[in-house]
Amino acid sequence: MRIVLVGPPGAGKGTQAAFLAKNLAIPHISTGDLFRANISQGTELGLKAKGYMDRGELVPDEVTIGMAQDRMQQADAANGFLLDGFPRNVAQAEALDVALKADGMQLDAVLDLEVPEDEVVKRIAGRRICRNDSSHVFHVVYNAPETAGVCDTCGGELYQRADDSEETVRTRLEVYHTQTEPIIDYYRAQNLVVTISALGKVDEVTARAMGALKK
Numbered sequence: 001m002r003i004v005l006v007g008p009p010g011a012g013k014g015t016q017a018a019f020l021a022k023n024l025a026i027p028h029i030s031t032g033d034l035f036r037a038n039i040s041q042g043t044e045l046g047l048k049a050k051g052y053m054d055r056g057e058l059v060p061d062e063v064t065i066g067m068a069q070d071r072m073q074q075a076d077a078a079n080g081f082l083l084d085g086f087p088r089n090v091a092q093a094e095a096l097d098v099a100l101k102a103d104g105m106q107l108d109a110v111l112d113l114e115v116p117e118d119e120v121v122k123r124i125a126g127r128r129i130c131r132n133d134s135s136h137v138f139h140v141v142y143n144a145p146e147t148a149g150v151c152d153t154c155g156g157e158l159y160q161r162a163d164d165s166e167e168t169v170r171t172r173l174e175v176y177h178t179q180t181e182p183i184i185d186y187y188r189a190q191n192l193v194v195t196i197s198a199l200g201k202v203d204e205v206t207a208r209a210m211g212a213l214k215k
Contacts, residue, residue: 001026001080001213002105004087004096006184007113009172010120011198012205016113017084019206024213027076031085034067035059045070061092069099080108093183109213110187113198113205117173125166132156 001024007013014030021028038046045066052059068086071077087093100106115123122141130136130151138145138158145152162168187193194212198205 001082001108002100003080003213004083004107004110004187005113006110006180007198008115008117008120008176008181009169010123011113011115012202013084013113015202016198016205016209017082019202020111020209020213021082023206023210024080024082026080026082027071027074028082028084029068029071029077029086031064031088034064034071034086037071038067043070061089061095065092065095065099068096069103072100072105073103087183089179090182090186093186107187107190107192109194110184110192111209111213112184112193112195113209114195115198119199120173121166121169124164124169125160127160127164128158129161130154130156130158 003020003024003026005013005017005020017028017030035046035049039050040046045063048063049059049067052063064086068083072081083096087096097106123139126140126142128138128140128145128149130138130153132151132154133156136151136153136156137143138151145158149158150156151158184193194215196205196208196212200208
């Protein structure tokens with residue numbers, strides 16, 4: 001299957017992408033991984049992207065699309081792939097369609113993870129990270145430490161990252177609604193969108209997604 005995963009920040013896309021890719025035996029292709037791989041390998045596209053990033057500029061769509069197209073042509077993606085974080089806007093979605101058609105391929109589904117906005121804010125703004133080890137992550141509601149503000153693992157101070165503040169989260173949501181959400185309507189016109197609730201435990205959401213995709 002060739003799938004695009006869509007959803008607001010805090011919907012659990014990265015987590016679900018990993019589980020779905022494993023269950024479907026297809027590679028999980030994320031924008032972040034594409035950039036890191038191309039830059040570390042010194043590819044032509046990676047060098048172009050690094051140049052823009054070093055100047056503090058946005059990487060043009062054609063560079064990102066080129067990276068995605070190269071990755072989708074690799075042997076492990078012959079039976080499908082799951083795109084996570086790409087496309088981010090309608091222009092990228094249109095370019096992806098053109099690239100896939102040129103390679104004799106097309107998407108099978110666009111999985112839309114639906115989460116109420118208040119739940120997104122609660123999920124992200126409630127995160128607390130240990131200053132001693134950023135891999136120690138807690139949540140004031142869903143995974144509260146035994147002592148408020150103190151890491152259960154090492155006793156370090158727990159803090160809220162600036163990126164996780166409610167104000168920042170709502171700004172990110174606005175960007176999502178303005179730039180990325182329109183691709184859902186774009187793909188709905190192609191009868192590709194499968195929408196599921198991303199509320200509940202991780203395994204429940206995965207099972208829900210697998211059931212919807214099989215239909």
